[in-house]
Amino acid sequence: MEFKHTSVLLHETIDNLKPKDHGLYVDATFGGGGHAKYLLSKLNSGTLIGFDQDEFAIKSARLNFADVLANNSKPRLELVHDNFSHLNMNLVKLGYVDGIDGIYYDLGVSSPQFDQATRGFSYRFNARLDMRMDQQQSLDAYQLVNNSSQKELANILYKYGDEKFSRQIASKIVIRRQAKPIETTFELVEVIKEAIPAYARRSGGHPAKKTFQALRVAVNHELEVLEQSLEEAIKLLKPKGRISVITFQSDEDKIVKKIFKKYSEVEVPRGMPMIPDSMKPTLRLINRKPIVASTKELENNNRSHSAKLRIAEKL
Structure with missing residues (x-):
């Protein structure tokens, strides 16, 4: 079975990263690679690091992106079989120590994971209780x-x-x-x-x-690893680097909203004549209200109904 998945909020997620040539980007949830394919099409040069803890997704990606991976002169795409909570550790292993220009997350379970009966994610199929992404x-x-x-x-x-x-x-x-x-x-x-x-x-x-x-x-400890990963991602972003996060559950969205607020708002004591650098915000919110799917996307992709996209930029 091929790892096919219709990407949600595709253009909104990638275009708002403002991809630039020679940049280093991270796909924290590679899955079927829909967002990755679009991002790579926007770059004449630069590198994308794709993370996925699902072994099946990584194997499928090696087949679907074989032509990109075969370029040995300078890698445009590198795949990492690991949870996105280990961003920095894996980037250091690959030799990327100077920060990243952008990162995006497409959270939740992908369509292939639901549709593979043996994975035990769905109540529609009879299978052993499993539900492990890794x-x-x-x-x-x-x-x-x-x-x-x-x-x-x-x-x-x-x-x-x-x-x-x-x-x-x-x-x-x-x-x-x-x-x-x-x-x-x-x-x-x-x-x-x-x-x-x-x-x-x-x-x-x-x-x-x-x-x-x-x-x-x-x-899968989904909420705990999300919070851990977002904290790490914000530290890794270079100035003007951006982060896009698509959520599908209210608990996920609350975590993203909370962390973005933590780094974009500063409480200044009354009477303080100027704000010291240590108190200045780290992020600037690109959208205060989450971006949701258009009417056209809702008609074509049922999964997009609960999707919310939040974007922020490193200051």
């Missing part, structure tokens, strides 16, 4: 579901999925797994349906949607 990590959804306490499960479902029936679902999971482990996605869906009242199942989409989202976020 297939080399040990923690998976099976372990969370079968080894977490009832309180831990309820907290995960409420915190990462905003599931209002989190306690009922956690209780049903614990009761069911006492007989035998919950091994597959369909077994978990069955437990969720039993836990949610009939009236609530009649509206609001698939009853397992929030639980599956919550487990996926917890398995």
Whole structure:
């Protein structure tokens, strides 16, 4: 199966980076490479470093971008199989120690990850509970579901999925797994349906949607690594360098908004005649309100409905 994925907010994300020749750019979530392909088309020279923790995405990228990767004189594209929370470490390994001119993130799960039944991300397919973006990590959804306490499960479902029936679902999971482990996605869906009242199942989409989202976020530590990576990315940016971040969940957007605010706003004490350099803001917000998909994109790509793009520039 090829790693094909329709990129969301493609032009808005890349054009707002203001790509320049001889620049160094980072794609923190390479995936199917849609954003990367467009960025490379805007550069006559320069280098893009593509990160992805999904082994399948990296293997697919090596095939799809073979012609670019084959240029040995000066690499236009380098691929890194690692989580984007390790930006600086990997850039140093590759010999890039002078900072970057731009970085972009397309967060969440890609279409191929959802569509590969064996990955266990989707409640639409029956598969072993997995949900790991990095297939080399040990923690998976099976372990969370079968080894977490009832309180831990309820907290995960409420915190990462905003599931209002989190306690009922956690209780049903614990009761069911006492007989035998919950091994597959369909077994978990069955437990969720039993836990949610009939009236609530009649509206609001698939009853397992929030639980599956919550487990996926917890398995991959998505919110924690996002915060860590954004902090590192801002430090790595050169003056006038830009950062673009596409989010699909409110919790992701809150983190981006919080960190951008932290570095773009300064509280100046009353009576201070001038602001010392140590107190000056690090970032300038390019858009105060998030950019969302156009009507045309919404019609052509359903995944773009919840997408929000925030952009900032290093001062």
